[in-house]
Amino acid sequence: MSHIAHIELDDANLPPPTPEIEQERRVAMFDLMEDNSFSLPARDGREVLPGPYKLGLSIRERRLVFDVATEGDEKAAEFHLSLSPFRQVVKDYFQICKSYFDAVKTAAPSQIETIDMARRGIHNEGARILRERLEGKAEVDDDTARRLFTLICVLHYGS
DSSP, X not given: OOOEEEEEEOOTTSOXXXXXXXXXXXXXXXXXXXXXXXXXXXXXXXXXXXXXXEXXXXXXXXXXXXXXXXXXXXXXXXXXXXXXXXXXXXHHHHHHHHHHHHHHHHSOXXXXXXXXXXXXXXXXXXXXXXXXXXXXXXXXOHHHHHHHHHHHHHHHHHO
């Protein structure tokens, strides 16, 4: 499979993120650039431009937009996903992250571990939904889906 060589979040019109959300974004971006798997399947008999790809993520008109280009800036694909399937899992993810960030300050290690396990479970659910929504549009592995889900949460935070 090919990969994402550059990613850009269109967060210009969003309120500034909290320090915790900003940290989540930085970690997801770093991890995504270190290791990811992203390819475009053949669709409607059209030629698939090979990667590596530049990926733009944004929210426009209440839809998640994936804007994919080659490293030479040739348009490879653009697809829009409804945010509706993500709403509940994003809400749950933000709630558990808040609990986790609060627990890290004062809770016992066993409590932090329990909350972190729940956080990972919700994160995995978000990644699963993303992979389902990308079916036929883009192919990603589990780790890439998890990191992209984090970035979707960052964009969703301000929308």
